[in-house]
Amino acid sequence: MPKHSWAEPFKIKMVELLKMTTPQQRKKALQQAGYNTFLLKSEDVYIDLLTDSGTSAMSDQQWAGMMLGDEAYAGSKNFYRLEEVVKKYYGFKHLIPTHQGRGAENILSQIMIKKGDVVPGNMYFTTTRLHQELAGATFYDVIIDEAHDSSNLHPFKGNIDINKLDKLVKKFGANKIPYVCVATTVNMAGGQPISMANIKELRKYTAKLGIKVMLDMTRIAENAYFIQQREEGYKRKSIATIVKEICSLTDGATFSGKKDALVNIGGFLALNDDKKFEEASNLVVVYEGLHTYGGLAGRDMEAMATGIIESVNDDHIRARIGQVLYLGDKLNEMNIPIVNPVGGHGIFIDAKKFLPHLKQTQFPAQALAAEIYEDSGVRTMERGIVSAGRNKKTGDHYYPELELVRLTIPRRVYTQAHMDVISESIERVYKNREKIKGLEMIYEPTYLRFFQARFKKR
Ligand SMILES: *Cc1c(COP(=O)(O)O)cnc(C)c1O
Numbered sequence: 001m002p003k004h005s006w007a008e009p010f011k012i013k014m015v016e017l018l019k020m021t022t023p024q025q026r027k028k029a030l031q032q033a034g035y036n037t038f039l040l041k042s043e044d045v046y047i048d049l050l051t052d053s054g055t056s057a058m059s060d061q062q063w064a065g066m067m068l069g070d071e072a073y074a075g076s077k078n079f080y081r082l083e084e085v086v087k088k089y090y091g092f093k094h095l096i097p098t099h100q101g102r103g104a105e106n107i108l109s110q111i112m113i114k115k116g117d118v119v120p121g122n123m124y125f126t127t128t129r130l131h132q133e134l135a136g137a138t139f140y141d142v143i144i145d146e147a148h149d150s151s152n153l154h155p156f157k158g159n160i161d162i163n164k165l166d167k168l169v170k171k172f173g174a175n176k177i178p179y180v181c182v183a184t185t186v187n188m189a190g191g192q193p194i195s196m197a198n199i200k201e202l203r204k205y206t207a208k209l210g211i212k213v214m215l216d217m218t219r220i221a222e223n224a225y226f227i228q229q230r231e232e233g234y235k236r237k238s239i240a241t242i243v244k245e246i247c248s249l250t251d252g253a254t255f256s257g258k259k260d261a262l263v264n265i266g267g268f269l270a271l272n273d274d275k276k277f278e279e280a281s282n283l284v285v286v287y288e289g290l291h292t293y294g295g296l297a298g299r300d301m302e303a304m305a306t307g308i309i310e311s312v313n314d315d316h317i318r319a320r321i322g323q324v325l326y327l328g329d330k331l332n333e334m335n336i337p338i339v340n341p342v343g344g345h346g347i348f349i350d351a352k353k354f355l356p357h358l359k360q361t362q363f364p365a366q367a368l369a370a371e372i373y374e375d376s377g378v379r380t381m382e383r384g385i386v387s388a389g390r391n392k393k394t395g396d397h398y399y400p401e402l403e404l405v406r407l408t409i410p411r412r413v414y415t416q417a418h419m420d421v422i423s424e425s426i427e428r429v430y431k432n433r434e435k436i437k438g439l440e441m442i443y444e445p446t447y448l449r450f451f452q453a454r455f456k457k458r
Contacts, residue, residue: 051410056263086268089308100267101258108131108280158184158223160182351365361397
């Protein structure tokens with residue numbers, strides 16, 4: 001077969017210079033940050049893989065759009081354009097902009113959840129679950145078992161296990177379940193997709209019980225790419241078509257524009273139900289701002305509208321996920337234990353397998369993220385026991401099966417050469433893995449502790 005390489009479907013118009021640091025500087029920075037990569041200063045970071053959230057490079061079209069901001073308090077024309085784009089590309093009837101995804105989660109949870117309700121979902125997401133809990137619900141994970149096994153090669157590890165859902169319905173009754181929260185792709189499982197067949201099956205199952213389906217559509221275009229590549233009958237369908245089909249099987253969605261939509265800030269809540277929309281429009285005024293700006297400037301809404309259109313472009317998605325797969329292939333060749341198949345937005349290192357000598361209460365993923373930073377200035381983050389937090393009733397840690405270090409790749413920001421440097425750093429750390437010590441938590445915040453917790457070496 002002749003080789004057929006792909007390259008980025010863009011060229012670079014402006015660059016941001018990176019600061020290089022010495023090992024001594026990094027050691028000191030890490031101590032000052034309490035071994036929490038969230039507490040490092042960005043200027044001490046060489047390659048920043050902390051998150052793909054709000055870290056994308058905007059296009060010239062998006063930047064040009066920033067100059068078209070209509071900063072009227074009410075009825076900005078950028079709002080109407082965003083509304084039009086959301087209708088056209090996602091098909092939802094009503095749009096409420098929010099400052100970012102969690103703003104939408106807050107409002108959705110408040111209008112849908114009553115105290116004592118149950119919200120099932122395909123694995124939890126930190127802010128999503130917390131908003132559900134704050135609104136009085138208990139979250140139940142109904143993702144398929146394969147999602148909890150980092151080496152299981154199931155093509156759709158984001159799928160919902162309908163049997164698990166059925167058990168919840170039998171136990172609590174359908175009237176206690178306002179909606180099922182469906183994530184595309186599943187962040188905490190390693191960016192794993194859900195199949196169209198599974199969403200259809202879920203729709204059929206919930207429809208007869210009167211349970212709604214609410215989408216966490218933060219990375220829907222990336223999910224659509226996996227459906228296009230892996231699912232029967234979708235090879236010839238465009239990303240845009242697949243995205244719209246997913247949305248058509250749901251009743252509404254929360255969206256963080258900071259991921260797929262290539263903006264630094266922004267999000268929205270989308271709903272089909274008129275009555276719920278009215279309630280949500282009323283609440284958004286309390287928490288975010290008037291329903292035609294929701295905490296965003298007009299220019300932010302303009303950039304997000306353009307970003308949504310760019311995000312469903314087939315060449316864009318192929319290059320975006322192609323870069324993630326390139327790094328994944330390198331690490332697999334080095335026999336580094338990572339979550340396979342590689343997901344859409346990053347590489348997830350299995351810290352339990354990387355550091356088998358550490359107990360989970362010694363925070364292996366946190367320790368590994370610190371070690372990688374010290375080696376090369378590459379900033380990654382923990383997705384394990386620290387992120388999982390504590391059970392509110394028992395006060396004990398949640399002990400997630402997956403103890404991961406996440407290397408999230410920002411969109412359109414780094415080159416293939418950066419990917420090479422990252423893989424070489426991880427290989428060096430892997431060679432010295434036996435010397436890596438665990439951590440002890442010395443400061444623990446009450447909410448979403450992974451953001452601000454501090455540690456010391458044991
Ligand atoms: C980022 C994210 C959110 C929250 O969005 P923010 O814009 O960060 O508030 C919700 N769900 C998933 C899956 C996410 O990745």
